[in-house]
Amino acid sequence: MNISVVIPLYNEEESLPELYEWIHKVMEANNYTFEVIFVDDGSTDESWNIIEKMQRQQPNHVKGIKFRRNYGKSPALYCGFKEAQGDVVITMDADLQDSPDEIPELYRMITEEGYDLVSGYKQKRYDPISKTLPTKLFNATARKVSGIKNLHDFNCGLKAYRKDVVKNIEVYGEMHRYIPYLAKNAGFDKIGEKVVHHQARKYGTSKFMGLNRFVNGYLDLLTLWFLSTFGKKPMHVFGFLGSIMFFIGFMAVIIIGAGKLYCLANGIPQRLITSSPWFYIALTTMLIGTQLFLAGFLGDLISRSSSGRNDYQIEKEI
8 A cells, every 4th residue: 555644633524524535636646545544532523423424435545543532643643653554654634734735745755765754844834923933932942952953843744654664653642743753763864854835724723722732842842852862771860960969968978077077176166067057958969869869770660661651542443
């Protein structure tokens, strides 16, 4: 199979028939063998009924996954990637702001130019400034932290992947924003970008507005940076910091004790060690250092071994 199109969605009943017809038209025009995998992220409207109807009409091309509740975009992509069979996997949003007409060129860049991943770049956006300005700041930070200098729009939903990429990365939480970074960490470092057309939303309202979207984005970026740098060996960071703090505290206690002994030996009046704030600062530093060291040790034992991280309740599959 040439192409799998994975489409996560939440309450997009108006756009689904038009989106599928558009994708089908593009695929037929280019003689691609294809499948479209709709992942319903707990919609409360008629989205799933529409997907079932399309699947009955096009059983060879339409697949559907329905979550029991709303989990988020990353879990939807994770489950869609598991089902994808195409040599090239395309992801796009269900709101008609991503154009299926971009698919042939994305497919060509993967199959002919040898890219592992090609990310869309919505150079001209039809979004309010309250969304575009934080997005620019966010993408600048993501480029700096990830080291992927050629990407301008990490959060663009329109992307193309070699099949091996989606089968060897784990998308969880809200990490969909950083799939290029995940791919790079997995060894798929040939990452390209294509300027794509961004269309104004035709139906409904955006499901991803709000300040928390950007706050969570930065927190996720810090998490991913830490995991990619120290995830396999958390002792390298916690143990190092703990050892440094314990050493500083221990040396401070030695200095305080030596000063007290010197004063006693020479008959110099000196107040009790416990009346000095420096004694408690040194003691606290040693305790914190010990706790950090133990945190690194426990982190090494746990080391990303959560078995239920990607356990999602799927109500139906067609």
